[in-house]
Structure formats: C-alpha cells, structure tokens
Amino acid sequence: MRSGISASEALAAVLEATPVLGSETLALSDALGRVLAEAVASDRTLPPLDNSAMDGFAVRRADCAGAGPEAPVVLPVAFEVPAGASDVSDLAPGQAARILTGAPVPSGADAVVRQEDTKRTGDRVAIHVVPDPGEHIRRAGEDVQRGETVLTAGTRLGPAHIGMLSSLGRSIVAVHQRPRVAILSGGDELVEPDGDVAGGRIVSSNSWSIAAQCRELGAVPVYLGIARDTPSDLEARFRAGLAADVIVSSAGVSVGDRDYVRDVLEKIGCRLHFWGVKMKPGYPLAFGRVGDDERGPLVFGLPGNPVSAMMTFEQFVRPALLRMGGRRDLYRPIVRARLDETLRKKPGRMHFVRVTLERDGSTVVARSTGNQSSGVLKSMIRAQGILLFAADAEELPAGSVADVQVIDPDFLAADAPGF
Amino acid sequence: MRSGISASEALAAVLEATPVLGSETLALSDALGRVLAEAVASDRTLPPLDNSAMDGFAVRRADCAGAGPEAPVVLPVAFEVPAGASDVSDLAPGQAARILTGAPVPSGADAVVRQEDTKRTGDRVAIHVVPDPGEHIRRAGEDVQRGETVLTAGTRLGPAHIGMLSSLGRSIVAVHQRPRVAILSGGDELVEPDGDVAGGRIVSSNSWSIAAQCRELGAVPVYLGIARDTPSDLEARFRAGLAADVIVSSAGVSVGDRDYVRDVLEKIGCRLHFWGVKMKPGYPLAFGRVGDDERGPLVFGLPGNPVSAMMTFEQFVRPALLRMGGRRDLYRPIVRARLDETLRKKPGRMHFVRVTLERDGSTVVARSTGNQSSGVLKSMIRAQGILLFAADAEELPAGSVADVQVIDPDFLAADAPGF
Numbered sequence: 001m002r003s004g005i006s007a008s009e010a011l012a013a014v015l016e017a018t019p020v021l022g023s024e025t026l027a028l029s030d031a032l033g034r035v036l037a038e039a040v041a042s043d044r045t046l047p048p049l050d051n052s053a054m055d056g057f058a059v060r061r062a063d064c065a066g067a068g069p070e071a072p073v074v075l076p077v078a079f080e081v082p083a084g085a086s087d088v089s090d091l092a093p094g095q096a097a098r099i100l101t102g103a104p105v106p107s108g109a110d111a112v113v114r115q116e117d118t119k120r121t122g123d124r125v126a127i128h129v130v131p132d133p134g135e136h137i138r139r140a141g142e143d144v145q146r147g148e149t150v151l152t153a154g155t156r157l158g159p160a161h162i163g164m165l166s167s168l169g170r171s172i173v174a175v176h177q178r179p180r181v182a183i184l185s186g187g188d189e190l191v192e193p194d195g196d197v198a199g200g201r202i203v204s205s206n207s208w209s210i211a212a213q214c215r216e217l218g219a220v221p222v223y224l225g226i227a228r229d230t231p232s233d234l235e236a237r238f239r240a241g242l243a244a245d246v247i248v249s250s251a252g253v254s255v256g257d258r259d260y261v262r263d264v265l266e267k268i269g270c271r272l273h274f275w276g277v278k279m280k281p282g283y284p285l286a287f288g289r290v291g292d293d294e295r296g297p298l299v300f301g302l303p304g305n306p307v308s309a310m311m312t313f314e315q316f317v318r319p320a321l322l323r324m325g326g327r328r329d330l331y332r333p334i335v336r337a338r339l340d341e342t343l344r345k346k347p348g349r350m351h352f353v354r355v356t357l358e359r360d361g362s363t364v365v366a367r368s369t370g371n372q373s374s375g376v377l378k379s380m381i382r383a384q385g386i387l388l389f390a391a392d393a394e395e396l397p398a399g400s401v402a403d404v405q406v407i408d409p410d411f412l413a414a415d416a417p418g419f
Numbered sequence: 420m421r422s423g424i425s426a427s428e429a430l431a432a433v434l435e436a437t438p439v440l441g442s443e444t445l446a447l448s449d450a451l452g453r454v455l456a457e458a459v460a461s462d463r464t465l466p467p468l469d470n471s472a473m474d475g476f477a478v479r480r481a482d483c484a485g486a487g488p489e490a491p492v493v494l495p496v497a498f499e500v501p502a503g504a505s506d507v508s509d510l511a512p513g514q515a516a517r518i519l520t521g522a523p524v525p526s527g528a529d530a531v532v533r534q535e536d537t538k539r540t541g542d543r544v545a546i547h548v549v550p551d552p553g554e555h556i557r558r559a560g561e562d563v564q565r566g567e568t569v570l571t572a573g574t575r576l577g578p579a580h581i582g583m584l585s586s587l588g589r590s591i592v593a594v595h596q597r598p599r600v601a602i603l604s605g606g607d608e609l610v611e612p613d614g615d616v617a618g619g620r621i622v623s624s625n626s627w628s629i630a631a632q633c634r635e636l637g638a639v640p641v642y643l644g645i646a647r648d649t650p651s652d653l654e655a656r657f658r659a660g661l662a663a664d665v666i667v668s669s670a671g672v673s674v675g676d677r678d679y680v681r682d683v684l685e686k687i688g689c690r691l692h693f694w695g696v697k698m699k700p701g702y703p704l705a706f707g708r709v710g711d712d713e714r715g716p717l718v719f720g721l722p723g724n725p726v727s728a729m730m731t732f733e734q735f736v737r738p739a740l741l742r743m744g745g746r747r748d749l750y751r752p753i754v755r756a757r758l759d760e761t762l763r764k765k766p767g768r769m770h771f772v773r774v775t776l777e778r779d780g781s782t783v784v785a786r787s788t789g790n791q792s793s794g795v796l797k798s799m800i801r802a803q804g805i806l807l808f809a810a811d812a813e814e815l816p817a818g819s820v821a822d823v824q825v826i827d828p829d830f831l832a833a834d835a836p837g838f
Contacts, residue, residue: 007838008836008838011836011838028612028627029627029630032631032634032635033635044616046621046796047621047794048616048619048620048621049619051619053724053792053793053794082607082648083606083607083608083648084606084607084608084609084619084620084648085608085619086617086618086619086620101723101724102606102608102621102723103608104619138792138794142790142792142794142795143794143795143796143797144797150797150800151800156829158631158635158826158827159628159629159631159632159635159729160628160729160796160799160800160802161800162627162628162630162631163624163625163627163628163631163725163729163796163799164624164796164797164800165612165627166612166622166623166624166626166627166628167612167621167622167624167627167725167796168622169612169613169614169616169622170612171611171612171613187502187503187521188501188502188503189502189503189504189521189522190503192590193447193584193585193586193588193589193590194588194590195588197463197467197588199505200467200468200470200503200504200505200523201467201503201505202465202466202467202521202586203585203586203587203588204585205582205583205585205586206582207585208447208448208581208582208584208585208586209578209579209581209582209585210578211448211581212451212577212578212581212582213578215451216451216452216577216578229501229502229503304520304521305472305520306582306586310578310579310582315836319836328829329829329832330832330836331832331833331834331835331836331837332832332833332836333831333832333833334833334837350838371561373472373557373561374472375466375472375557375561375562376561376562377465377562377579377582377583377586378562378563378569378583380579380582381569381570381579381580381583383579388837388838390838403837405833405836405837407577408577409828410575410747410748412752412831413748413749413750413751413752414750414751414752414753414824415750416750417427417430417734417738417749417750417751417824418750418753418807418822418824419426419427419430419769419807419809
C-alpha cells in the first residue's frame with residue numbers, strides 16, 4: 001500500500017482497478033442516458049418506401065413542362081394517397097395524384113408538387129411550378145439501410161438514439177449496468193436528519209450528499225446507515241455492502257484511536273492500494289478492493305469532513321463510477337479562469353479551491369467562495385467550479401489564469417437561445 | 420393567431436404563456452435536481468460546538484511556549500474526548516486532552532495539536548510545535564448560524580444542497596412540480612415499436628424521442644398512444660391529455676385534408692397563439708393554450724417529420740418545460756465554432772443545422788452531419804450541436820464563425836481531470 005501519493009497517482013490507481021460493468025437488458029423507455037452494450041443493426045429500410053415529404057400532388061415531371069405562376073398546367077386528380085396507404089395505384093401519364101405527407105409515392109410519379117404551388121378545383125388540379133427531379137420525395141433507405149449498423153456499442157443513449165431504436169423496432173436494448181454504491185458513515189456523534197441533535201450531535205450529512213452525487217451521475221446508492229464506533233458494528237455494515245459494486249465509507253480513515261476501519265477492511269479481505277493523497281481538502285483518502293479478482297467491490301474510505309468527503313468523491317469516485325457504467329467521458333468541463341484575488345499556500349499538497357464563476361466578456365472570473373475550511377459545506381453549495389492549485393505551487397497571483405473544473409452545469413447554460 | 424412568425428417571436432410567445440408550476444413536498448432523497456419552492460432557514464448552529472478538525476491533543480497554547488521539533492513540551496494527558504462526547508471536562512492549565520476529529524473542544528483549550536506533531540508515551544504527550552491561536556479548531560457556527568437563511572427559493576438542488584438540507588434536519592422539502600407532458604402522435608401509417616411494419620408502416624418514433632426529451636430535462640411524459648386519422652379518435656386522445664400541464668402532439672399540423680387537428684383543438688377550447696414559424700426544419704409548428712385562464716394546458720403541435728419534431732421541441736418546448744419546473748437557466752451552452760464547409764440557403768427561414776463538433780486547439784470546428792433532410796433521424800443522432808443560420812442570411816462561408824447550441828453534454832467534458 002502506498003501513502004502520501006499525488007492526486008494524479010491516486011486517480012490512475014483508481015481507474016486501473018475499475019472495471020466496466022456487464023450488461024443488462026432494459027425496456028427502451030428506461031434506457032435514456034445509459035450506454036449501449038451492443039451494436040445495433042437495422043432489420044429494415046427507413047423510410048421503407050419512397051414517400052412524400054409534403055402535402056401536395058404526385059406528378060410526372062414531363063407533364064408539368066412549361067408550368068408557371070401565370071401559366072398553370074391542369075391535370076386530372078386520378079386518385080388520392082393517404083399516409084399509411086398500402087395498396088397504391090400506378091400514376092399514368094397525364095395524371096396527378098393527391099398525396100399527403102408520409103404517404104407512399106405512386107409508381108410512375110417522379111416528383112411531388114406541394115399544395116401551396118397548386119390550385120385544386122373539383123377533380124382537377126392546376127400546377128403552377130415545374131418540380132425538380134425527385135422534389136419533395138423522401139427516398140426509401142434515405143435514413144437507414146437494412147443491415148446497416150446504426151449504433152455502436154459504447155454509445156450513450158440520448159433522445160435521438162431512443163427515437164432511432166424505436167423506429168428500428170427495438171423496444172428492448174442491452175446497456176451497461178449502473179454501479180450500485182453501498183454508502184455508510186461512521187461516528188457516535190452522528191444521527192439521521194430526523195434525529196435528536198442535542199448535546200452537539202450532528203446529522204450524518206455525508207451519506208446524503210454522497211447518495212446525491214451517485215444519483216446525479218446515474219449510479220444507484222444503497223445507504224447502509226450510521227455505523228457506531230465499534231469494530232463489530234462497522235464490520236457488519238461493511239459486510240452488508242459486499243454485494244455492491246462499490247463501497248463508500250465516510251469517516252474512520254484518519255489516524256485516531258477509534259478508527260477501526262483499517263482492521264475491519266483487512267477482516268473483510270480488502271487489499272488497500274493507497275491511503276493518503278497529497279491534496280486539500282481530502283488528505284485521508286483510502287482506496288482498495290475486496291478480494292483478489294475483479295469481482296470484489298471497490299472500497300473508498302473518504303474523509304469525514306463534509307467538504308473533504310464531497311471533494312474526494314468528485315475527483316476519484318465519480319470518474320470510477322462513470323467508467324463502470326460504460327461512459328468514456330469521465331471528467332468535468334474545464335474552463336480557464338482569471339483569478340480575482342491572490343491565493344497562497346504551502347507547497348506539497350494540491351489544493352482544490354471552491355470558486356464562484358462569472359463571465360466578464362469572453363473571459364471567466366473565478367472567486368474563492370470564502371472560508372475554505374473542510375468543515376464548511378456552505379463553500380460547496382456556493383461553488384460553481386473547483387480551481388486547481390498545483391501541489392508544488394505557492395502562489396496564484398490575482399489576475400493570473402488557472403484551470404477550473406465546472407461543477408455547476410447551469411454556469412455553462414447560455415443567457416439566450418442564440419436567435 | 421399569427422402565422423409565419425420568426426423563431427424568436429415564437430419563443431417569446433411561448434415563454435410569455437408559460438407559468439411556473441406550484442410546489443409539491445418531497446422526501447429529501449427525491450429532491451435532487453429539483454428547484455426549491457421555499458427559502459430554507461436554519462433551526463440550528465453548525466457546527467453546534469467548537470470541535471476539533473484533526474485527531475490530536477487539545478491544549479492551552481500558553482503551555483506549549485518554546486516547543487519545537489527537538490525541544491518538546493511534555494504534558495500529562497488528563498482525559499480523552501471522543502467524537503460524539505456530550506459531557507466534556509474542562510482542561511486545566513498544564514494539561515493536554517486526547518481529542519478526535521469532530522469531538523468538542525474542552526473548555527479551557529485554545530488550540531489542537533495534530534497527532535503528527537506529538538509523541539505519546541503512556542499518559543504523557545510530547546508536543547513538538549507551538550500551535551497558532553485556535554489552530555485546528557472548527558468554531559461553532561462557522562458553517563451556519565441559527566436563523567440564517569441558507570438556501571433561497573429558486574435554488575436548484577445539487578448534491579451539496581441535499582447534504583446541507585440533511586444537516587439542517589430537513590428530510591422534507593418543498594420544490595416546484597415537474598411538468599406532466601401528454602404526448603400523442605397521429606397517423607394511420609404509424610405503429611408501436613413492436614408492431615408490424617409490413618406495407619410501408621413505420622414506428623411512431625416521435626413519441627419515443629419526445630418522451631426521452633422530456634425525461635432528460637426532468638419532465639414527466641404521459642404517452643397517449645397513436646391517434647388514428649379520424650377526428651373522433653384525435654379528440655378523445657387530446658381530451659385524455661387535458662389534465663396534463665402540456666400537450667405535445669406530433670403530426671397533424673400541416674395543410675393536408677386529413678389534418679383535423681385544428682378543428683379538434685377548437686373543440687377542446689384551445690386558442691392558438693401561432694401556427695407556422697419561419698424555420699427549417701420545423702415550419703409547421705403550432706402553439707396555443709386550452710382555456711382562457713392560466714390553468715389550461717399549453718398545446719404544442721409539432722411537425723411530423725422526426726427531425727422537425729425533435730428540433731421544435733428542443734427550441735420551444737424545452738425552455739417552456741424548464742421554466743415550468745422553476746428553472747432559470749433555459750438555454751443550451753453556446754460555443755462559437757468555425758465552419759468547415761460553406762453553407763448556403765435561400766433567405767427567409769432560419770436554419771437549425773445539425774453539426775458535429777471537434778476541438779482544434781482553442782477553436783471549435785463545426786461540420787454538417789450530412790443529409791439535413793427533416794426525415795433523416797440519423798442526422799440528429801450524430802449531432803453534437805445545432806448551428807444557427809440566420810433567417811436573412813444566404814451563405815456562411817467555410818472558415819467563418821457561427822453560434823452553435825451544444826446539445827451533446829459529452830462534448831463539453833474535458834479529456835483529462837486537469838491535474
């Protein structure tokens with residue numbers, strides 16, 4: 001087990017140990033946002049037939065020669081083709097057929113004239129334009145050819161993918177499983193939100209923020225409750241989490257006498273990869289895996305301070321959970337931001353500074369959210385970004401530019417639609 | 420009713436008619452992503468007591484005068500303060516107290532020396548540093564003062580907010596309701612995904628993509644199925660949607676004979692605000708509201724072509740649904756992108772061009788997804804952005820720069836964590 005490693009060494013160790021989960025088969029209505037675990041080929045041609053893109057009249061172009069706004073060609077309307085028609089007559093020379101959007105183009109027709117360019121009187125229609133070849137006809141197979149691979153494994157399913165899968169008749173799809181994350185917190189001072197806080201007790205808020213962090217990225221939290229500060233209770237709760245893909249424990253990973261976590265982890269067969277990352281907040285982060293093969297759950301022992309717990313989840317657990325679910329884009333958007341104030345620290349640990357972000361023309365201005373104590377959850381509430389202050393750096397002067405991970409998606413939203 | 424209006428006129432009309440929905444009361448575990456409908460004040464002080472930020476020893480600074488790495492001050496360890504302790508002794512002059520992270524600081528102590536800077540032998544501890552005043556002590560109220568308004572109405576709840584609400588004992592919160600969206604499609608050629616597509620029938624994929632678009636932004640789709648092309652069936656399905664906040668119908672808004680939608684809308688008391696927007700894809704978009712007061716559902720009649728339906732939802736229904744749910748950030752992120760090819764069109768309609776996006780150093784390059792036919796759903800699957808080609812423009816030359824709405828959130832994800 002390593003100790004006192006850098007944040008990037010820690011992330012590399014986590015990702016190296018993180019498997020992509022296997023697949024599950026879902027109803028299409030439940031598949032939004034999930035990652036395809038199969039390639040999808042089409043069993044059909046789309047559209048299935050040449051069909052009309054407009055309401056209007058199917059014609060033979062040759063019959064419209066010379067037509068113009070003031071000089072219509074008048075044709076008899078031989079029949080009508082509604083959408084969904086299955087038995088369509090052929091269009092003979094010198095005829096027009098009334099046709100609706102989506103309806104199959106009759107054999108013989110080579111263009112559709114839209115209704116706005118015609119004038120119908122009884123069973124005859126005046127055509128006022130010469131259509132281009134194939135105009136307003138959607139060709140069979142224009143969208144999808146039979147046998148074509150339409151979606152590849154690894155594709156994240158957005159609304160257009162769901163629509164496409166439905167149009168291929170795929171009401172069931174195979175996607176990567178969502179990671180199940182067992183969450184426990186430990187400490188005799190902790191109560192649930194409805195608990196009595198007399199005598200300095202506090203709510204086990206880490207479990208709530210961590211469960212929400214899991215939900216936000218599509219993982220399934222399984223909350224195992226508050227462990228009392230005894231080895232037996234802690235062990236029982238860890239064992240209850242062994243069926244999950246990941247166990248996240250907050251508290252119990254610092255150096256104090258009552259931190260039995262290490263012993264308990266050993267008892268349940270967890271091999272630790274590292275303990276202690278040169279970062280602030282969040283130094284006392286532990287990571288390991290239960291068992292020797294790829295099947296045991298990953299174990300993250302997060303620090304107990306509210307901000308440290310959220311920050312270490314954000315930097316290490318989040319990318320691991322995304323990868324487990326088959327995602328390839330594991331990281332937050334990064335903006336280059338101008339510092340509004342000078343930041344100073346001792347070299348040695350990388351600082352993850354909670355900042356607000358504001359646009360100033362084309363630049364982004366970052367300001368510390370204030371008290372950066374790892375106990376001050378309010379700094380996390382206000383934070384729109386996490387400014388990266390490198391381990392060996394000592395000063396970031398006001399006006400200098402730094403990378404900021406954007407954690408507030410609303411910051412990226414535009415103020416106007418662009419039109 | 421207006422017709423042939425611009426996209427921005429259409430959006431303004433939609434948003435003017437869109438109410439913010441009322442509140443509902445939710446368990447905290449269901450509130451992630453929702454918008455607070457109440458201000459939340461704290462009934463408690465957080466942290467409740469001065470407590471230790473580290474495992475170590477509580478001391479009086481005066482007793483540590485002159486301590487250094489080679490010259491420790493040795494103090495007796497008078498007692499121990501575990502986390503969650505409620506009855507803590509006072510620290511007398513000349514004493515140290517063993518203290519764990521989160522445990523209350525004993526009266527009399529004015530700093531905590533972290534364990535790493537001490538060496539304990541039996542009931543005595545050697546202190547190797549002189550702590551700063553208050554060092555490693557988290558002050559009562561440092562995070563939240565009793566009575567303080569911690570969250571304001573209108574706040575979107577992220578993981579940190581959920582954690583904070585839990586720490587305030589708020590296991591129940593009032594948030595804005597999610598809009599319920601009744602979805603129907605119409606056309607005799609349509610079947611469900613498990614239906615028989617012989618004879619040129621196609622799947623009613625619009626309902627599936629629209630339902631997914633609703634889910635993606637947190638709205639609740641209520642799928643009313645496929646209406647046959649008869650006025651009575653269409654009317655029955657529209658009436659089934661009257662209890663929803665929004666009705667979205669795809670198909671049945673073009674000019675054809677069988678488009679009974681207008682008559683049906685009139686029958687159910689829908690007053691149309693506009694019909695026809697100068698855009699491509701998506702011209703035949705209709706918008707109105709049922710009833711004269713603010714209680715009737717909004718009605719969107721989307722065009723039937725798959726891309727037109729998704730695009731008009733994206734531009735008009737999406738911002739309306741976000742506003743209904745209490746959101747203030749209604750628009751996609753916009754990037755300025757360099758065009759990889761020349762785009763041309765006739766003036767008159769604004770074009771929403773589906774593009775892929777690629778980073779080239781600090782610039783973003785946009786490429787058309789190819790066939791921009793409104794029937795080609797594949798163009799929507801590939802699209803990472805929607806390039807805005809203004810109504811009165813005729814050409815966007817290769818190399819020029821245009822605004823692109825980013826619809827693929829993964830495009831914004833960074834390739835690396837930034838450290």
